[in-house]
Amino acid sequence: DVKVTQSSRYLVKRTGEKVFLECVQDMDHENMFWYRQDPGLGLRLIYFSYDVKMKEKGDIPEGYSVSREKKERFSLILESASTNQTSMYLCASSLAGENIQYFGAGTRLSVL
Template identity: 95%
Template sequence: DVKVTQSSRYLVKRTGEKVFLECVQDMDHENMFWYRQDPGLGLRLIYFSYDVKMKEKGDIPEGYSVSREKKERFSLILESASTNQTSMYLCASTLTGMNEQFFGPGTRLTVL
């Protein structure tokens, strides 16, 4: 069965901390994505990756960076967390080309 896992379901961090969100997929998918989900705003794309070590900015990359050193793992990094980054973060992956996305359960991040 297809699986996308995220390292934490809930995370509480302090302003200014460096935060790592990890996502792992076991489907040998080429493409991986990070979204943030906020009420009334839907899902907004932060970054995506179409191959190992390859990344592309989404619609709201400011304040975030990503790392993809292995095909199955895609990390989202908040260099210096701020309160406006309090949100639900969703990771997704697709096989190749235009395709169905498989989503992880999400990480609800609170920055105090």
């Protein structure tokens, strides 16, 4: 079974802090994704990576950056957290050319 692991289920941070959300997948998938989930808005793509050190902006990249130094790990970085970044963050991965994305359990981030 594919496993996508997000390092934290719940995180509480203060405004202005630098925040790292980590995601690791164990199936050698080329593609990795970071989404933000908000009620009534569904999932919105923040960033996408199709290979090590390769990244593409999604629909809502402002205020976020990403890092992919190893194939299995994709990090989402909030350089200076703000209250409007309080949300559920979901990581996913997929095989290149495949259509199915596999999701982690999510990290619920609160920025106070």
